[in-house]
Amino acid sequence: MSAEQLPFLVGFVVMALASLAIYLHGDKRQEFRHHAQFHSVVPFIAATAYLAMWLGTGTIDGPDGAPVYLARYADWATTTPILLAGLILTGLHEHPRHSTYILPAIVLDVIMIATGLAAALSADETAKWVWFGWSCAAFAGVLFMLWGPVRAIGDRLGGRLEQVYRGNLVFLTAVWLVYPLVFALGPEGLGVIAIGLENWAVLVLDVTAKVVYGFVATARFKTVPADEEGSVVAGA
Numbered sequence: 001m002s003a004e005q006l007p008f009l010v011g012f013v014v015m016a017l018a019s020l021a022i023y024l025h026g027d028k029r030q031e032f033r034h035h036a037q038f039h040s041v042v043p044f045i046a047a048t049a050y051l052a053m054w055l056g057t058g059t060i061d062g063p064d065g066a067p068v069y070l071a072r073y074a075d076w077a078t079t080t081p082i083l084l085a086g087l088i089l090t091g092l093h094e095h096p097r098h099s100t101y102i103l104p105a106i107v108l109d110v111i112m113i114a115t116g117l118a119a120a121l122s123a124d125e126t127a128k129w130v131w132f133g134w135s136c137a138a139f140a141g142v143l144f145m146l147w148g149p150v151r152a153i154g155d156r157l158g159g160r161l162e163q164v165y166r167g168n169l170v171f172l173t174a175v176w177l178v179y180p181l182v183f184a185l186g187p188e189g190l191g192v193i194a195i196g197l198e199n200w201a202v203l204v205l206d207v208t209a210k211v212v213y214g215f216v217a218t219a220r221f222k223t224v225p226a227d228e229e230g231s232v233v234a235g236a
Contacts, residue, residue, distance in 0.1 A: 003196055004067075004195055004196050004199060005053075005054055007196075007199040007200050007202075007203040008050050008051075008053040008054035008199070009050075009054050010203065011046070011047075011050035011053075011054075011203045011206065011207070012047050012050040012051045012054055014043075014207055014211065015043040015044070015046040015047035015050055015206075015207075015210070015211065016043070016044070016047040018043040018207075018210070018211040018214065019040050019041070019042075019043040019044040019047060020040070021215075022036070022039050022040040022043065022211070022214040022215060022218060023036055023037070023040035025215060025218055025219070026039065026040065026218040026221075032221045032224070034086075035086050035089075035090070035217065035218060035221055036218050036221075038082050038083070038085070038086040039086065039213075039214035039217055039218050040214070041082065042079045042082055042083060042210045042214060043210045043211055043214065045075055045078050045079050045082075046075050046079060046206055046210050048071075048075075049071040049072060049074060049075030050071075050075075052071035053069050053071050053072065057071065058070035058071045058074070059071075062120055062121065062187070062188060063121065063122065063123035064187065064191070066187035066188065066191075066195055067195065068117075068120050068121060068188070070117075072202070073113055073114075073116070073117045073120075076113045076116075077110055077113040077114070079210060080109050080113065081106040081109055081110065083172065083209070083210075083213075084102070084105050084106055084109055084142070084146075085102055085106065086217070087146065087165070087168055087169065087172060088101055088102050088105060088145075088146070088150055089102070090154075090161060090164055090165045090168060091146070091150040091151060091153065091154040091162075091165040091169070092150065092153055092154070092157075093153075093154070093157045093159070093161050093162075095157075101145055101149060101150055104145065105142055105145045105146070108138045108139075108141040108142045108145075109138070109142050111135075111138040112135050112136075112138035112139045112142065113135075115131045115132075115134045115135040115138065116131070116132070116135040116180075116183065118131040118135075119131035119132040119135060119183075119188065119189075120183075120188040128188075128189075132180075132183070132184070132189070135180070136180055139176075139180065143173065146169055146173070147169070147173075150165075151165070151166075151169070154166075160223060160224045160225060161224055163220075164217075164220040164221060164223070164224065167216075167220055168213070168216070168217050168220065171213055171216060171217075172209065172213060175205060175208050175209045175213065176209065178205055179202075179205060182198060182201050182202060182205065185198075186198035186201075
């Protein structure tokens, strides 16, 4: 096993164990059980992607000879919509009449991942940075929805769930903002950092965004009092 593959094996083990741990740790109340399921399935998907990268499945040579891990992009295109759905549901206090914000946010998110892959696969430097810029534009759209209309609805509804949403929003936004920086500095971008260092950096980000965030987010739901839990059920 090469040094470049080691973070993939570490990622597989950590994500697989975290999936079970988060599920056991999550809030078991019926009204919030789906959040425990969301946050436990995310590292399971990531574990599958890390297993694929460790085995070399779906790894291709990029235009500059650096490997492009298709499993990584498939992971992001699957897990980030799940995280977004859980976050937006929290901000909307689980109210179905506001759920129309979920679909456009997920569409923008998937476009962000797909155009990031297009940037990694582009041999032409101009095309690479155009795709990267468009990916960042889609990301900005996601952040606008989270910090704009969804947060405004949460502010109006108030209560402990709004505090949970704000805490989760700040955490996830801070971590997600680092991903494009790593891409820009890595072999797919400017090539400032080597592929081995990039793999470790992405692993740390993935563990933070999917494992640490999963534990923090599910723990915050346990702080929601029973009376507010009831108001969520009633759709108040």
